[in-house]
Amino acid sequence: MVSSEYERRSAARFATFDQDGNGYIDREDFSAAAKALLAEFGIAARSDKGQALYGGAEAFWQGMAGIADRDGDQRITREEFVNGAVKRLRDNPDRFAEIARPFLHAALDLADSDGDGAATVADTVRVLGCLGVQPEIARAAAASLDTDGDGKVAEGEIITAFARYFTVPE
Numbered sequence: 001m002v003s004s005e006y007e008r009r010s011a012a013r014f015a016t017f018d019q020d021g022n023g024y025i026d027r028e029d030f031s032a033a034a035k036a037l038l039a040e041f042g043i044a045a046r047s048d049k050g051q052a053l054y055g056g057a058e059a060f061w062q063g064m065a066g067i068a069d070r071d072g073d074q075r076i077t078r079e080e081f082v083n084g085a086v087k088r089l090r091d092n093p094d095r096f097a098e099i100a101r102p103f104l105h106a107a108l109d110l111a112d113s114d115g116d117g118a119a120t121v122a123d124t125v126r127v128l129g130c131l132g133v134q135p136e137i138a139r140a141a142a143a144s145l146d147t148d149g150d151g152k153v154a155e156g157e158i159i160t161a162f163a164r165y166f167t168v169p170e
Contacts, residue, residue, distance in 0.1 A: 010082040013165070016132050017064075017081070025064065025076040030057040030103075036130040041110045049109055056103035063099030097163040104162060108155050118152035121145075 017025045019032040034057040035045070043049050068076045068084040076084075111119035111127050119127070121142045128138035145153040145161055 011078055014078050014081045017076075019132065023078065025068075025081065026074060027058070027061045027065075030061040033057060033131055034103075037107055037110055037127065040126055040130050043110055049106065053103070053106040053110065056106040060100055060103040067099075094163070097159045100162055101159055104159050105155060108158060116152070118154045119158075121151055121153060124153045124158070 014025070015021075017029055019029040019036075031054070034050075034053045037043075037053060038045055038050050043053075045051075045054065064076060065074065068080045070080050070084055107127050108117075108119055111123035113120070113123065124142035124145065125135075125138045128141060129135060133141065141161070142153060145157045147157065
């Protein structure tokens, strides 16, 4: 059944957000992702880039909570994620992209070592790894984002791919 397969994949994607593995997504999971990224790239939390990343993480959390936290307890359970957020967002992947954009923009800024608005494929793998993506999947995903073969991944490609990953069942 397509629906159960979609729900199975959605539940697996839930684990990407549940950074501490406690069975729900909360503000701390988004903060943990930001902290891991800052540590990976050696950026101070109080720097402009660090503050932008934490602000993006908070905006991402607020957007997800607004869509998925049905009982208002400031936690998103796997059921709320699968039956709430993913189902609503798959009908509007652009909405998900907009929710994620501030965080992804700030993460890309960390990984953009030369300031050209794009991250190397290798640094994209580092970002994905910090977000809990398995190494082989991170390498394949980053390579697939480099559509022109220049070794770089631009913000638009990352945001589109991120939204598709979480909202398209295939």
